[in-house]
Amino acid sequence: MQSDRLGRIKTWQQRYVEERKYPGSALLINRGGDEVFFHAAGLRNIEEQLPFSRDTLVRLYSMTKPVTSLAMMILLERGLFHLDAPVSDFLPEFRNMQALIEGASAISQTEPCPAPTLQQLLTHTSGLSYSFNPGLLPQAMEAADLLFKPDQGNLAPMVARLAELPLAFQPGTRWEYSVATDVLGRVIEAVSGKTLGDFFAEEIFAPLGMHETGFQVPAGAGNRFASLYTPLAGDAMALNSAETGAESLRLTDSWQSSPFQRAELQSGGGGLVGTLDDYMKFAEMLRRRGRCSDGFIISPQTADFMMQNHLPGEIASMGPQSFAEQPMEGMGFGLGGAVALDPARARCPGSVGDFSWGGIASTFFWIDRKQDLSVVFLTQLAPSSSYPSRPELKALVHGTLTA
Template sequence: MDQARLNRIKPWMQTYVDERKYPGCTVLLKQGGKEVFYHETGLRDVASGAPFARDTVARIYSMTKPVTSLALMMLVEEGLIHLDAPLSAVLPEFAEMYALVDGATSIDQVERCTVPTLHQAVTHTAGFSYPFNPGVLPKAMEEAKLMFAASEAGLAEVTQNLAKLPLAFQPGARWEYSVGIDVIGRVVEVVSGQTLDAFFKSRIFDPLGMTETGFAVPDGALDRFASLYTPLAAGAMSLDNAGDKSADTLRCVDIAEKSPFRAPKTLSGGGGLVGTIDDYMLFCEALRTGGQGLVSGSTLRFMMSNHLPGDIASMGPSSFAEQPMTGMGFGIGGATVLNPARTRTPSSVGDFSWGGMASTFFWIDPMHDISAVFFTQLTPSSSYPARAALKALVHGALS
């Protein structure tokens, strides 16, 4: 990699901070296991002036999903569950399922449907949704406050409440970004006999040396926990970036002292983890190098393959997604590039990636042996096109 070209990332990051788009941010790149770039700039807390540094603890939100997906595949490898099993084989609350009829305008317009499989839940094809998506089911989820957020009830109770609602569509019919991997988190608990935080710690975090990642801010790290900001006037998780703008592009919506991540009630396998950039790089490197004993290299290749009939766009989604939909497939817990030209972002075939609602992002490039992690704390992640720009900057440094 051309170091002079990599250094273009520094002024690009600084511009985001100077223009008050991001409070602060960090970028960490490794190639072939060797660190080739790191830079930090800006603040983790604007009010106090505390810097956004390498040891800053941040909300990674949906970058939790690949961790939960790996946990599922560990259980699959051990023969404790299989991906085509219906959810009801583990979670009886899903035994009788209904889906909204095509064109439904109210939540009671339903028909019987099959029980979604674990594979459909982990690939967002089960028929679940998110409150911020458009449609009848998302509206009902919003009214019921079903987001699997840290401040909700316990994971078992939230999952049971979700099972009372119909699916947005017949399982397997479409792709829609959803709480499916939160449900998988509950599956991991039941199959393993451990709470999700205990499984993650004993089976993933401790073996990889991820000492500062968890569902709660680590002991002694509260002073390093970043504040969360939004450019929106209300609804920090809203995806309507065309309106509802705040006069302050960095309106603070969560501070360390009052954050639900101090003592979360729901262990969200879809979005509940906090941690440092170096910790998440350890996870990325485990995926890049073949599992480091957590799972086999063969299982990882299976995870990072496309599990859809075509790209995401071919499955007609209307939902929000952390990635482009054209030219992009979806594996077990993350997106995979099928055709870089169709994604309109410089990338490699086989790139595996995902992001979080606070604008964090990672990708693994098997072709160039690259692991890349970007941290900031601004929601929603659709506010600015930083992810595509960062990938272009990195590819601009490749020969």
């Protein structure tokens, strides 16, 4: 990696700060297991002028999903389920499911359907959705406040309420970004007999040394927890009614009053808080095919299985109508993250097979096993669709590679 070209990345990070796109950011790049680049720019807290630093804590949001998917692989290896099992085998509230009929104009227009399988939940082909997607089910979810926020009580009753609504489509027929990974978090609890937080802490975070990652801000972290900003005039998560505001960095969740300071609901789809170095430990474990310092979290074969494309083709071929954290053309989907199938169709430099995902606060990570790369980028601006930072960053990083 050429040092002068790595300098372009610093310039890019600083430009995003100077143009008031991001409050601040931090980027860490490992190659072959060794750190080759770190840079932080800007602020984690504009109001108090606190710098975005290496140990800044952020809302990881959907970068939680690969962690939950890894937890599923741990249980899979123990023979506690198979991926074609219907979720109703573990969560009986998903028996007797209904799905909206094709072209439905009311939430009551449904037909019987099978319960989604664990595989369909892992790949966002289950028929579930998010409240910020277009359509009847998202509207019903928003009306019922099925948002899986950290201050919305416990996971079990939230999932039970979700199961009372119909699916947006027959399972397996389409791809739609959804709360499916939150449902998987509840499956993990039912199968393991532990809370999702305890399972993560014991089976993933402790072996990897991820001591500052969890479902709420760790005790004693103080103002290291970043505030969250948005360029939107209204709710930063209301993508269907997004309206740009006059202020590009409007405070939407202060570190002091954030619900993540006292989180109750443990969201497997978007609830984790963590640091740059902690998430790099997770990314490096994936790059090393499941290996940790004293053994394996999952076997190399299971890690490979997790990071293969599990769709019939690219995401775009499955008629998606939803928001997503990644391009849909040229990209497949594994178990918890996107898989690059054709970088040319994705219109972004990369390697076939690289595995990645991001969060709605514009965080992003990817691993590229062909180039021995692990990259973690953290900032705190929602929504992540505000700026094309992810393809820009991938192009910058791949532009440094000369061998």
